[in-house]
Amino acid sequence: MNWKKILYILLVxxxxxxxxxxxxxxxxxxVYQAVGSKQSANPIQSILPASNxxxxxxxxxxMNSTDVETAVTQSVQKVGPAVxxxxxxxxxxxxxxxxxxxxxxxxxxxxxSDEGYILTNNHVVEGTKEVYIVLSDGTEEKAAIVGTDMYxxxxxxxxxxxxxxxxxxxxxxxxxxxxxVIAIGSPLGNFKNTVTVGVVSATGRSIDTGSGxxxxxxxxxxxxxxxxxxxxPLMNLAGEVIGINTLVVRNTNSGDVAEGLGFxxxxxxxxxxxxxxxxxxxxxxxxxxxRFQQVTPNIAAAYNLPVQWGVYVTEVSQGSPASTxxxxxxxxxxxxxxxxxxxxxxxxxTLFTFKPGDEVKLGVMRDGKQVDLTITLGESSHN
Numbered sequence: 220m221n222w223k224k225i226l227y228i229l230l231v232x233x234x235x236x237x238x239x240x241x242x243x244x245x246x247x248x249x250v251y252q253a254v255g256s257k258q259s260a261n262p263i264q265s266i267l268p269a270s271n272x273x274x275x276x277x278x279x280x281x282m283n284s285t286d287v288e289t290a291v292t293q294s295v296q297k298v299g300p301a302v303x304x305x306x307x308x309x310x311x312x313x314x315x316x317x318x319x320x321x322x323x324x325x326x327x328x329x330x331x332s333d334e335g336y337i338l339t340n341n342h343v344v345e346g347t348k349e350v351y352i353v354l355s356d357g358t359e360e361k362a363a364i365v366g367t368d369m370y371x372x373x374x375x376x377x378x379x380x381x382x383x384x385x386x387x388x389x390x391x392x393x394x395x396x397x398x399x400v401i402a403i404g405s406p407l408g409n410f411k412n413t414v415t416v417g418v419v420s421a422t423g424r425s426i427d428t429g430s431g432x433x434x435x436x437x438x439x440x441x442x443x444x445x446x447x448x449x450x451x452p453l454m455n456l457a458g459e460v461i462g463i464n465t466l467v468v469r470n471t472n473s474g475d476v477a478e479g480l481g482f483x484x485x486x487x488x489x490x491x492x493x494x495x496x497x498x499x500x501x502x503x504x505x506x507x508x509x510r511f512q513q514v515t516p517n518i519a520a521a522y523n524l525p526v527q528w529g530v531y532v533t534e535v536s537q538g539s540p541a542s543t544x545x546x547x548x549x550x551x552x553x554x555x556x557x558x559x560x561x562x563x564x565x566x567x568x569t570l571f572t573f574k575p576g577d578e579v580k581l582g583v584m585r586d587g588k589q590v591d592l593t594i595t596l597g598e599s600s601h602n
Contacts, residue, residue: 267331267388267490267497287399287456294401294458295414300355300384301330302412302451304405305339305362305376307347321348325408327451328352329460330382331493337376338493339450340465341367344374352376353405354383355412366496370504370571372465373489374450375496386452389459391485394419394438402442402464402481404451417442417481424482426468431513431567437482438462444481453483463489499600505575506599507546508539511566514551525584529553530566544594547585554582570596 305326311319326343330336337352344350344364352362360380367374398419405411420439427433440453444467453462462483495502511530512518519527532550535541546552553560555569556579573579575598583590 267494290456291399291401291414291416294454294456295403297458298329298384298386298452298454298460299403299412299414301382301386302355302403303328303330303337304353304408304411304447305337305343305350305450306353306408307344307350309346310348325405325447326449327404327447327464328376329386329450329452329463330384331386331388331460332497333382333385335378335380335382336365336493336497337362337378338463338489339374339376340463341369341372341374343450344376345369350376352378352380353411354380356383366500366502368492368496368502368504370567371484371488371492371502373463373484373492373496373502375493386460387458388486388490389455389457389461391422391438391461391487394422394455394461394485396421399456400440400442400461401454401456402440402444402448402451403454404444404448404464406443406445406447408447410447413448415443420480422485425563426466426482431565433563433565433568434466434482435568436485436488437465438485440481440483442481461486501600503575504599505570505573505577505596506539507541507544507570507594508536508597509541509546510534510536511552513566514553524551525587526551526553528559528561529584530560540594540597544581544592546581546583546592546594549585550590551584552581553584554580556580575599 305328307324309322309324311321326339328337328339331338344367350362350364352360354360360378362376362378365375365377396419400417400419402415403412406413417440420441422438424437424439425433425435438453442453444464448464451464452460453464455461462485464481464483466482468480492502510533512533514524514526514529514531516527518524529551532546532548532552535546535548552566558564558569560566560569573596575596577596579594579596581592581594583592
């Protein structure tokens with residue numbers, strides 16, 4: 220079994236952010252490589268500050284100084300003022316014993332525009348009724364959620380306060396294993412602008428979320444990441460943001476404790492998602508218009524289904540692309556385009572390799588027989 224498979228089968232993922240303060244509730248986890256090869260075919264004109272570093276993926280970052288400690292210090296001085304602590308309030312819930320009090324959650328974020336836009340994780344602000352930020356000098360300012368994307372676990376906030384500094388977004392395609400990186404954030408919600416240093420352990424990592432899709436194309440690092448670091452920047456030694464810290468693995472199913480397994484969303488993914496959210500208020504994704512139940516070998520065996528992997532259609536929304544294409548309740552989708560769904564190719568991940576408006580062929584099992592349908596994917600502005 221290879222390392223990629225071991226990660227998403229064995230590891231128990233612990234979200235790095237949503238650090239609980241008094242009575243806090245940690246945020247959920249949902250990460251996905253937001254920009255596949257087809258979606259990136261029509262890139263939005265860049266509206267965020269970018270590095271002058273060459274974007275040729277065959278090149279590597281060359282430092283002018285060989286003094287790593289000096290480079291780390293200079294990078295932190297450059298980006299540190301752009302890092303913020305994010306504090307959100309989640310409304311209380313009605314329980315059998317009565318109404319619970321509001322809960323407070325926290326995470327990190329980074330200014331990506333001098334217009335007050337801040338990049339963070341979706342799970343840091345998910346479910347909050349109000350959000351404020353704490354600047355590096357301790358000043359508290361109100362912030363509003365511009366938009367979120369659950370599948371990339373990214374969110375954009377906006378504040379009317381003046382940004383003390385704006386981080387430069389680098390090019391995550393240039394990263395190589397062994398390259399030094401720096402994480403800045405607010406672990407446990409209290410220790411703001413904590414700096415940790417490590418290396419890029421690997422790129423292109425994938426982990427199964429247990430929610431019907433895989434986390435893909437993550438940067439793995441051994442730079443210490445803890446609860447409250449979520450949404451903070453992962454930087455190279457040139458002081459460029461090359462990732463958004465997102466999660467950390469703590470334990471395996473066997474009970475073994477893992478150390479140094481932190482993960483970040485690549486900045487190239489984060490930039491594309493943030494630009495759409497800033498321009499449109501949401502990140503556009505394709506959709507069919509169905510409700511479904513996952514089909515796995517265990518479910519297939521229990522219900523004597525004709526395929527081992529896929530999704531069982533439990534509901535087709537009226538007037539949706541699925542309805543127009545002829546999908547019916549009880550159908551099992553086992554193939555999208557040329558991709559047969561399996562353990563490593565989920566319905567959601569495979570669907571997201573296409574873009575709204577694409578005409579896609581579907582392989583469907585209906586009453587034990589294969590039916591081939593063609594669907595024109597719609598556009599969803601929701602998570």
